[in-house]
Amino acid sequence: MKKIGSLYDKYGTIVVLLVLVLIVTSINPKFMTMYNILNVFRQVSINGLIAFGMTFVILTAGIDLSVGAILGLTGMILGLMITSGTPDFIAIVAVLLMGALLGLFNGVLISKIKLQAFIVTLATMTAFRGITMIISDGIPAMNVTSNAPILDFFSQGSVLGIPFPMILFIASFLILLVLLQNTSFGRGVYAIGGNEEVARLSSIPTDRIKTMVYVISGFMSSLAGVILTSRLSSSQPTAGMTFELDAIAAVVIGGTSLLGGRGRLFGTFIGVLIIGVLNNGLNIIGVSAFYQQFIKGVVILLAVILDRKNSQ
Amino acid sequence: MELEMSGIHKSFGAVQVLKNAQIKVGKKEIHALMGENGAGKSTLMKILTGVYSKDAGTIKINGELQEFQSIKDSEQKKIAFIHQELNLLNEMSIVDNMFLGKEMKKKFGILHQKQMTKLVKEKLQLLGLDVSPKTLIKNIAVGERQLVEIAKALLMDAELIIMDEPTAALTDKEIDLLFQIIRDLRDKGVSFIYISHRMEEIFELCDEITVMRDGSFISQKSTKDTSFNEIVKMMVGYDLDDRFPRVEVDPGETIMSVRGLTKEGKFEDIHFDLKKGEVLGFSGLMGSGRTDVMHAIFGSVPFDSGTISVDGKEVKIDSPIKAKNLGIGLITEDRKHEGLILDFSVADNMVLPSIKNFTHKKLVQPKKIASSVAEYIQKLNVRTPNQTIETKKLSGGNQQKIVIAKWLLTNPKILILDEPTRGVDVGAKKEIYGIINRLKEAGVAIIVVSSELPEVLGICDRIVVMHEKRIKKIIPREEATQEIVMEYATGGGE
Numbered sequence: 092m093k094k095i096g097s098l099y100d101k102y103g104t105i106v107v108l109l110v111l112v113l114i115v116t117s118i119n120p121k122f123m124t125m126y127n128i129l130n131v132f133r134q135v136s137i138n139g140l141i142a143f144g145m146t147f148v149i150l151t152a153g154i155d156l157s158v159g160a161i162l163g164l165t166g167m168i169l170g171l172m173i174t175s176g177t178p179d180f181i182a183i184v185a186v187l188l189m190g191a192l193l194g195l196f197n198g199v200l201i202s203k204i205k206l207q208a209f210i211v212t213l214a215t216m217t218a219f220r221g222i223t224m225i226i227s228d229g230i231p232a233m234n235v236t237s238n239a240p241i242l243d244f245f246s247q248g249s250v251l252g253i254p255f256p257m258i259l260f261i262a263s264f265l266i267l268l269v270l271l272q273n274t275s276f277g278r279g280v281y282a283i284g285g286n287e288e289v290a291r292l293s294s295i296p297t298d299r300i301k302t303m304v305y306v307i308s309g310f311m312s313s314l315a316g317v318i319l320t321s322r323l324s325s326s327q328p329t330a331g332m333t334f335e336l337d338a339i340a341a342v343v344i345g346g347t348s349l350l351g352g353r354g355r356l357f358g359t360f361i362g363v364l365i366i367g368v369l370n371n372g373l374n375i376i377g378v379s380a381f382y383q384q385f386i387k388g389v390v391i392l393l394a395v396i397l398d399r400k401n402s403q
Numbered sequence: 404m405e406l407e408m409s410g411i412h413k414s415f416g417a418v419q420v421l422k423n424a425q426i427k428v429g430k431k432e433i434h435a436l437m438g439e440n441g442a443g444k445s446t447l448m449k450i451l452t453g454v455y456s457k458d459a460g461t462i463k464i465n466g467e468l469q470e471f472q473s474i475k476d477s478e479q480k481k482i483a484f485i486h487q488e489l490n491l492l493n494e495m496s497i498v499d500n501m502f503l504g505k506e507m508k509k510k511f512g513i514l515h516q517k518q519m520t521k522l523v524k525e526k527l528q529l530l531g532l533d534v535s536p537k538t539l540i541k542n543i544a545v546g547e548r549q550l551v552e553i554a555k556a557l558l559m560d561a562e563l564i565i566m567d568e569p570t571a572a573l574t575d576k577e578i579d580l581l582f583q584i585i586r587d588l589r590d591k592g593v594s595f596i597y598i599s600h601r602m603e604e605i606f607e608l609c610d611e612i613t614v615m616r617d618g619s620f621i622s623q624k625s626t627k628d629t630s631f632n633e634i635v636k637m638m639v640g641y642d643l644d645d646r647f648p649r650v651e652v653d654p655g656e657t658i659m660s661v662r663g664l665t666k667e668g669k670f671e672d673i674h675f676d677l678k679k680g681e682v683l684g685f686s687g688l689m690g691s692g693r694t695d696v697m698h699a700i701f702g703s704v705p706f707d708s709g710t711i712s713v714d715g716k717e718v719k720i721d722s723p724i725k726a727k728n729l730g731i732g733l734i735t736e737d738r739k740h741e742g743l744i745l746d747f748s749v750a751d752n753m754v755l756p757s758i759k760n761f762t763h764k765k766l767v768q769p770k771k772i773a774s775s776v777a778e779y780i781q782k783l784n785v786r787t788p789n790q791t792i793e794t795k796k797l798s799g800g801n802q803q804k805i806v807i808a809k810w811l812l813t814n815p816k817i818l819i820l821d822e823p824t825r826g827v828d829v830g831a832k833k834e835i836y837g838i839i840n841r842l843k844e845a846g847v848a849i850i851v852v853s854s855e856l857p858e859v860l861g862i863c864d865r866i867v868v869m870h871e872k873r874i875k876k877i878i879p880r881e882e883a884t885q886e887i888v889m890e891y892a893t894g895g896g897e
Contacts, residue, residue, distance in 0.1 A: 259446035273766045275758040284754055287743035292703055292741050293809065294727035352746060 103346055103397055104361040111365060113389075115372030122375050128389060129254055133246075135367030136256035137315045139360070141334060142341040143267050144311030147304040148361045149342050150271075152284045152351025153208035155305060158312040158338055160219035162331030165190045166316035167223045169242075170232030170326025179239035187313050193219065194309020198302030217337070221330050232326040246322035256318050263311070268356050277302060284351025341366055344394040365390065404481065404562035404594050405430055406463060411869055412616075413446055420446050423461075423534050425620040426596070426613045433585060433595045435605045435626075438615035439638055440798035441827035447615070448565055452484045453477040470601065484852060485558035487568040489548050492541045498523045498536040501555045520521035530584055536629075538843040546577030553584065563587075565596045570604060571826060574689035581763040590734025600828060601855070602631050614638055639830045644772065650840045654864065655679030657715075658848045659817055661700065664709035669695040670872045673709065677817065677848045684863030685852040688893050691869040692737060693852045697819050702726045713817070728754055729817075732810030735819035735853070738799075742806040745795035749787050750776040752794050752805055759831040779808040784834055800831025807838060818842060819850040824858060836862050856885045868893050 115122045141158045148155045165186040172182040193215070200211045234242040248255040271277035279300040282290040291297045312331075320326050345362030347354025369390060373383045406428040413421040421443050438444050449455045451462065453471030462469045462608045464480055471477045474484075491500050498520050507515040523536040530550045534543055540551070549569055556564045565678050566585075570578045585595060585608065597609055601821060605612065606626055614621040614637040621637050636644075647697050658678045664673035664887035677683050685693045698704040702720035712716050720726050726733070735741035743752050753776050754761060776790050783804040785795055794802055803823065810818060820839070824832045839862060842849060853859045859866055866878045868891040875891045 267858065275762055275767060278758050282744060285747050286740070288741055289744050290755070292723055292733065294723040295770065314637055352744070385882060
């Protein structure tokens with residue numbers, strides 16, 4: 092009995108995902124075509140990358156509200172660089188680096204100056220968005236991918252028939268999974284969320300690890316920004332607004348505690364897919380956008396209630 | 404109040420935690436409830452206060468049968484429970500805390516501040532506590548918080564007060580005051596059930612002693628008719644002949660020298676040497692600065708001036724990471740908040756400081772961890788069903804062994820243990836002394852900070868006595884007695 096309980100604890104969110112897939116498929120079998128499945132992965136990749144970074148942050152009992160703004164700012168800079176003639180490869184590397192640096196800024200304020208993560212990232216979210224508006228004058232950069240084949244590849248490319256965004260999504264998952272589960276850094280992430288003082292007194296470099304999780308989160312957000320810019324073939328100054336909420340939702344649906352110390356990256360992976368299947372599936376079976384919002388909210392609540400029951 | 408609990412049975416699932424437990428408390432009596440961790444004391448008290456329901460047995464108050472379904476029921480019968488971790492909200496005032504959930508109200512639900520403040524003031528004065536009822540809890544001393552809890556009990560006219568380890572965080576002065584108040588209240592007709600691991604206290608304060616073991620009632624004795632040894636024997640179920648086993652080791656060369664260590668307001672001019680294979684005791688009253696010195700040596704709290712040398716070389720220790728790399732380990736006094744991540748497993752806790760030793764090409768090796776953890780579970784005799792159970796589910800003694808194992812896994816040359824046996828039962832205490840002895844034989848230099856004088860005298864080779872932030876005297880064990888140490892600790896002895 093106990094065994095079943097722990098299996099359910101581990102795979103409860105998968106059950107939710109499977110039930111969703113079954114419901115959607117039974118209403119419209121087109122959902123289960125290879126084309127559509129690849130499409131779902133393509134769609135979830137942006138939220139997925141951000142949510143993976145967010146998982147690290149939340150495991151340390153932090154939060155990163157600035158992910159959407161980092162996506163917007165780095166995406167805007169990417170568009171402006173390319174339209175002003177910078178080779179796309181260099182521009183991409185530059186904005187990825189910049190995403191990491193913006194995360195570093197968050198991380199240093201939180202770990203060294205000991206400010207609350209919620210407040211710091213709320214402020215930087217606002218400020219980064221402001222910078223985006225200032226440098227773009229509120230006007231999108233258009234036709235960004237027309238002379239940028241590498242950037243174009245980020246959304247349109249595929250390897251062996253697998254869309255490149257999906258490859259990025261799965262590769263990031265695997266790399267970050269190893270980082271979280273199989274390195275001393277990952278152990279430190281959990282320990283800080285479990286009890287930061289115990290971690291510090293156990294000679295774990297708590298400040299460095301806390302800074303690093305925001306660097307990871309910033310980097311993943313800018314990577315998501317590259318994909319979005321590529322997909323839209325333009326840089327929108329409002330790109331990424333409210334993306335932080337979808338990312339947090341995916342992490343929480345995946346069973347990671349907002350109090351830190353407890354949760355798994357695989358849970359986030361499933362959480363991202365649940366949100367993706369909801370978005371895609373509800374469209375396919377023709378539910379109106381208003382109802383979609385409502386249903387998404389209900390599913391998030393249900394998933395969290397299920398998880399709560401499991402952990403008791 | 405006269406209380407009689409008898410034939411109490413209680414099971415959680417398949418586990419029977421109480422079988423035929425009993426306790427009989429008379430009028431005007433301070434009654435000690437003793438037993439090792441896991442003996443069932445807390446469960447019995449939770450049944451008395453209506454937190455748990457009993458499976459069988461009777462509770463009589465002044466001869467009348469009672470059934471308690473909730474804490475409210477027991478409070479109505481004037482039973483108060485003061486928990487070890489006090490139930491006070493630090494950011495609220497004394498009066499708000501004391502009336503929490505039972506505020507006095509005027510019309511329209513407006514709080515009757517004046518009346519409440521007046522009542523609280525009365526009770527505080529009764530206990531000789533001269534602070535304004537509006538003071539926030541965080542601004543009064545730990546000892547005073549204990550008194551606020553007692554005042555809270557008096558507010559409900561409690562006739563039986565249960566106290567769980569009330570002295571664990573108090574200074575000697577505060578303890579004296581607390582005992583005086585308990586005795587006064589007893590003489591005014593209040594009965595007490597007093598739970599503590601400190602033998603000396605029990606014999607000083609209590610009139611009667613009930614001993615439990617493995618969920619059962621063992622015996623009730625009048626304090627005047629029994630002895631330390633008899634009680635301990637009843638608690639552990641066998642003769643524990645020597646409370647402090649000792650090994651003699653010729654100390655080796657000096658491994659650490661501390662010179663002029665100072666942190667304003669915390670400690671001044673700390674000066675001592677530590678040798679390999681030596682156990683150096685740190686004695687002194689609570690607040691004399693002992694713990695702060697240890698944190699400074701360990702790099703977890705910065706200091707202002709002075710030097711620390713390890714192996715003859717001056718070192719700069721500005722973080723626990725540096726300390727660990729120099730071979731220094733610190734077992735903190737507060738294992739629940741500083742020693743263990745309670746939600747984490749035994750294995751995950753044990754390898755926290757030594758995780759880098761378990762990596763190969765940056766990747767953690769779970770098998771290596773499992774085998775080392777298993778080794779230390781066996782070496783230190785940690786009683787745990789497996790490595791993956793959360794540490795919060797283990798007893799205090801076993802938790803403490805895990806904290807010790809945590810640092811042994813880093814192979815320390817210098818190990819600092821701050822109150823290593825606090826809240827640990829008698830059997831586990833002796834095992835911890837055994838571990839210290841084995842380390843000593845292996846040439847590890849050990850510092851033990853302890854508020855229990857018999858322990859310091861029993862296991863240490865030299866005793867550093869601190870008084871008001873300074874080292875007052877370093878006494879070799881042969882010359883030390885409780886009286887001498889106490890004299891220096893309280894500022895005398897020139």
